[in-house]
Amino acid sequence: MADVYEYLRWRGDVPFSADPFGEVDAMILSMLAYVELDGIVGSDGKEKTLREVYDEYFRDRTPDDVRADKDMQPKSPLLLEGMLNGGRFGDTTFSFYDDETDAGRDLQFCAVTFRLSDGTAFVAFRGTDSSLTGWREDFDLSFQSRTEGQIKAVSYLDRIGKALRAPLRVGGHSKGGNLAVYSSAFCSPAVRRRIRAVYSFDGPGFPRETVETEEYRAVIGKTVSFIPDTSLIGQLLISEAHREVVKSAAKGIGQHDALTWSIERNRFERTQLSTAGEMIGRAVGEWIEKIDYDTRKSLTETIFSLFASTGADTFSEIGKKKRKSAEAIFSAVKDLPRDKQRELIRLVALLGQSGGAVATDYINQKIEKKQNKETG
Numbered sequence: 461m462a463d464v465y466e467y468l469r470w471r472g473d474v475p476f477s478a479d480p481f482g483e484v485d486a487m488i489l490s491m492l493a494y495v496e497l498d499g500i501v502g503s504d505g506k507e508k509t510l511r512e513v514y515d516e517y518f519r520d521r522t523p524d525d526v527r528a529d530k531d532m533q534p535k536s537p538l539l540l541e542g543m544l545n546g547g548r549f550g551d552t553t554f555s556f557y558d559d560e561t562d563a564g565r566d567l568q569f570c571a572v573t574f575r576l577s578d579g580t581a582f583v584a585f586r587g588t589d590s591s592l593t594g595w596r597e598d599f600d601l602s603f604q605s606r607t608e609g610q611i612k613a614v615s616y617l618d619r620i621g622k623a624l625r626a627p628l629r630v631g632g633h634s635k636g637g638n639l640a641v642y643s644s645a646f647c648s649p650a651v652r653r654r655i656r657a658v659y660s661f662d663g664p665g666f667p668r669e670t671v672e673t674e675e676y677r678a679v680i681g682k683t684v685s686f687i688p689d690t691s692l693i694g695q696l697l698i699s700e701a702h703r704e705v706v707k708s709a710a711k712g713i714g715q716h717d718a719l720t721w722s723i724e725r726n727r728f729e730r731t732q733l734s735t736a737g738e739m740i741g742r743a744v745g746e747w748i749e750k751i752d753y754d755t756r757k758s759l760t761e762t763i764f765s766l767f768a769s770t771g772a773d774t775f776s777e778i779g780k781k782k783r784k785s786a787e788a789i790f791s792a793v794k795d796l797p798r799d800k801q802r803e804l805i806r807l808v809a810l811l812g813q814s815g816g817a818v819a820t821d822y823i824n825q826k827i828e829k830k831q832n833k834e835t836g
Contacts, residue, residue, distance in 0.1 A: 462723045463709065464488060465542050471726060472546025476578035481629070482726050483686065486582070486659040487718050488543070489574050490631040490640075493586040494536040497572065501557035505623055507575065510552045514540045534717045551577040556623070558616055559586075567608040571616050571639075573624070580656070581626040585613055585643070587634025587663070601638065601664055601697065609635070613643035621651030628655045633718050634693055637663020641683055641701065645675040658683040658701075661718045662691055665699035676700075688715035689734040695741040707731045 462470070467484055500516045501508050508516075517537060526537050543549040556573040570586035601607060617630065628651070632640040637660030644658045658679060670676055683701040687694035688708040693716055706728040708715035715721075722729040733741065 464719055464721070464723060465538070467723050467726075468539070468542030468545065468549075472542060472548050475547050476576065479726055481576070481578060481580065483659065483684070483728060484723055484726060485548075486629065486631045486657070487633070487661055487686070487721070487728075488539055488549075489582045490584045490633045490636060490659060490661055491534060491536045491718055492539055492574075493570060493572055493584040493632065493636055494534055495540070496559075497554065497557045498559060501554045501572065503556060503558050505555050507553040507555045510540070510543055510549060510554070513554050514544055534719050536719070539719075547577075549576075556616075556620060560612070562608075565608045567612065569609045569612045569639075571613065573620050575624075575626070579626060581620065581624050581628055583617055583620055583628060583630045583640075583643075585630075585632035585636035585639040587632060587636040601635075601666070605667065605669055606642070609639060610642045610646075613639040614646045617643040617647045618651055621647065621654065629657050629659070630655060631659035631661070632663060633661040634663055634716065637661050637685070637694075638666070641676075641679070641699075642666070642670075644683070645673070645679045652679060655679070655682060660685040660694075660699075660701060662687050662694035662716055664693055665697035668698055671698045671700055686718075686721075686728060688721065688737075689731050690715050690737040690740070691733070692716070692740050695737075704728070705731055705733055705737075712736075 464484065464487070468488075471479070495517065497513070497517070500513055517540065523538055523541050526532060526535055543552065553575040554572055555575070556571070558572075559570040561568045568588070572584055574582045574584065576582060621628065630640045630644050631637070640658055641660055641663070644652060644655050660683065663685065665671070666676070677700075680700050685694065685699055685701040685703045686706055687703065688710075689705055690708075690712060691705075692713060707722040707730070708720045709722060710717060710720040
């Protein structure tokens with residue numbers, strides 16, 4: 461069992477001609493979308509080599525600085541260091557870096573395109589960062605047929621398809637996985653035909669009306685979804701993609717970081733959903749089904765108005781000022797209209813009911829299975 465850094469150390473010198481592009485390579489490029497490349501890679505299509513990106517990114521910092529930065533999650537810049545040590549990614553170029561956040565439109569979007577030595581291009585979409593805007597857009601997925609980020613992702617992929625004639629792969633982690641699938645489905649048919657594969661790494665699914673479209677069904681056969689054994693984000697909403705469950709060295713929500721996933725040679729180590737993972741999947745399905753779209757929208761607006769009352773832009777800022785943030789939220793809750801207060805109470809009650817019911821049902825199933833085994 462190895463991690464991604466060992467993969468790069470031991471297999472980073474194996475060219476794609478000897479070992480074709482695979483799922484671990486797709487994860488690496490998807491996670492690179494988290495690297496802040498403003499001022500390093502432009503949006504105009506001019507390519508930068510891996511060496512140029514590495515040298516410019518680490519001009520004023522070191523890999524040890526990245527390791528010590530508690531606010532930088534995931535530690536994606538460290539992948540650049542490993543990629544330089546072998547020929548597999550040595551000729552990779554970066555281009556079309558597009559980074560935009562607009563709180564007024566609930567938009568947090570970032571994408572970057574890689575040209576690989578096997579003659580293909582990989583389009584990577586960034587997942588949710590720590591900003592309230594980014595998380596707000598994740599909540600929007602539960603009631604909007606399409607979000608601002610999804611609209612921009614389609615436009616971005618069409619732009620790449622027009623600018624580059626290479627075969628395409630598309631991927632992303634967390635919300636980036638959702639954007640990868642959505643853009644691949646709703647881009648122009650000419651671009652979609654050139655897509656070889658779509659990768660979602662613990663990315664959420666879609667509302668039913670999206671899953672039932674012809675566009676979604678046209679691309680889902682090319683799509684694979686990887687989730688850790690205690691996945692939360694990757695089990696949200698509906699997905700008809702082929703799913704693989706993988707092992708992680710982390711626990712609980714920490715498994716969401718794909719850099720913690722276990723690797724055997726050139727693929728992720730497979731497993732089954734943990735007890736907690738099964739319970740999460742069933743509980744999420746229970747309460748999502750019991751809350752209609754209008755209520756989800758109203759709840760989202762209410763919850764994020766409470767966060768906004770703290771004056772913070774990110775969850776890390778809220779965490780650093782816990783007492784002040786708690787006081788601001790409590791005060792905002794008191795000032796809410798009674799119907800909004802009732803919605804919040806209803807949400808908490810539904811979560812409690814669903815979680816408790818699923819846990820009880822799961823335990824009863826285990827007991828019954830054990831008794832049948834003993835009597836059989």
